[in-house]
Amino acid sequence: MWTFSQALPRPIFKPLILASALLLGGCAHQSTELTSNAQWQQTLANWSGAPAILLGEQHDQTSHHQWEAATVRHLAAQGQLAALVIEMAPAGGDTRALQPGASDEEVKNALLWAQGGGPGGWPWKDYGPMVMAAVQAGVPVLGGNLPRAQMKQVMGDARYDSHLPTAGWQLQLDAIRDGHCGLLPESQFTPMARIQLARDEAMAKAITAAQKAAKPGQTVLLIAGRGHVRSDIGVPTWLAPEFTPKVAIAQSDKALEAINMKADKLLTLAGSASKDHCAELGAQWKNRAAPKP
Structure with missing residues (x-):
């Protein structure tokens, strides 16, 4: 159905996106054995009905984007995919009113794509194939991320501070510090962590709503950064106790950072070494103060 190919480098992320992409946790399993197509298909078969x-x-x-697009195609072909929820579009964007033959521009407009990722946005070349595979299969694509207009309010909402156990909240604060390469003032760690949790909450709400509209046995698929999906501090903590999702997290064989994320499946895919984001971010901020919330 699909194979993993060598990945191409991407431009530097904006700080908040980087914080979601970097790892939350210490040293753990470091496997360079690639996950095969057959292994992943068997995992999906085992997860049927989740x-x-x-x-x-x-x-x-x-290679991660290719894995996601291939998973969409596979589940859709089996009639198992109820909806695709994505971090890359804000809550409120959806393709339910579109026909399978809709154009890329029609889909981007329906998903409010330009509003989904800050000034730099999410590259359509990376995520378009995944999104269009769902649309062309007649599967609705739903934005799951927190709309930017709500971020300022969320930054001051203390209810997020007690959602996780103390250790989990500290992991979120550490991720903000590390994701901004130690350049962000400590006073901004908590407001930024609240945004991270609010994003998880928004995606969980989208998943729950989509599953209520699903046919028996169908699955809702979420695509998001690794920090968002981990079972212990991410989206699953916002789902009802009886709602038991399956979580798969991918790493690259050429970018084996320390990874210790709670998940049902850890995949290693062929890829490329990541850029030194901290060096690039440091150069951007060298002659000015770190941005304020």
Whole structure:
């Protein structure tokens, strides 16, 4: 059905996107053995009937986007895909009113794509194939991310501070620090962590709503950054206790950072070494203060 190919480098992420992409946790399993197509198809077969499957990607790896698009095609071909929820579009964007033959521009407009990823946006060349595979199969694509207009309010909402156990909240704060390469003032860690949790909450709401409209046995698929999908501190913590999703997290064989994320499946895909985002971010911020919330 699909093979993994060598990934191409991507431009540097904006700080908030980088925070989602970088890893939350310490050293753990470091496998360079590639996950095969057959192995992943067997995993999907084992997960048949799961209410939701959450795929966590490393945003700068082309092979991860190919894995996601192939998964969409596979589940859709089996009649198992109820909806595709994506981090890359804001909540409120959806393709349900579109026909399978809709153009890329019609789909991007329906998903409010230009509003989904800050000034730089999410590259359509990376995510378009995945989105269009769902649309062409008649599967609705739903934006799951927190709309930018709500971020300022969320930054001051203290209810997020107690959602996770103390250790989990600290992991989120550490991720903000590490994701901004130590350049962000500590006073901004909590507001930024609240945004991260609010994004998880928004995606969980989208998944829950999509599953309510699903046919028996169908699955809702979420595509998001790895930090968002992890079972212990991400989207699953916002789902009802009886809602038991399956979580798969991907890493690249050429970018084996320390990874210790709770998931049902860890995949290693062929890829490329990541850029030194901290060096690039440091150069951007060298002659000015770190951005304020």
